[in-house]
Structure formats: C-alpha cells, structure tokens
Amino acid sequence: MRRLEAFTLATFLELQPTYVTVLIHQARYNIPISYDEYSFLEIMQEEPLLLLPVSHDRRHLLLDRLAADPIALQEMKDFEGAADSPVSSEGA
Incomplete structure (x- = not known):
C-alpha cells in the first residue's frame, strides 16, 4: 500500500463545478x-462545518487516498472525537 503523503485539513468555503474553495x-x-x-462535495456541502x-x-x-488508508482513517476518527471535546484545538 502506498503511504499517504502529508496533508492538512482545510475549511470548505465554496463549491464550483471544476474547483473547490477552501480556507487554510x-x-x-x-x-x-x-x-x-x-x-x-455537492452532497457534503450541507454540513455546517466541513473539513x-x-x-x-x-x-x-x-x-x-484517505478512504483507503487505515492510519489516516484512525487519525480522522481521533480528530472527530477531539472536536467533540471541550478542549480541542486546530491540528489536533
């Protein structure tokens, strides 16, 4: 399995047919x-905060790539849990 490259989480802002605008x-x-x-993304854009x-x-x-990488899936799950915590921070 190919190793997942470094990534960052961006805040979804706007969707167009050929590109998405994000905030980093x-x-x-x-x-x-x-x-x-x-x-x-057209389906997902209804979420109030989409990373x-x-x-x-x-x-x-x-x-x-995220959908196929077990380590990334676990990190995303941990991130979601941290977002529910009263003590969370960006990049957790």
Missing part, C-alpha cells in the same frame, strides 16, 4: 476537483 490558515485556495469529487483533506502543497484534495 486564513488564506483562500481554489483546488481543482474531478467530477466524482464534485458530486461527493477537507488537502495535500501539503495545497494543489489537490486527498479524498480518495
């Missing part, structure tokens, strides 16, 4: 997306 450390980025990613995995270089989403 108070800066906006337009990241190109595929039709499948668009379809998925998306973005490559470290901020050039593409990592949705497909």
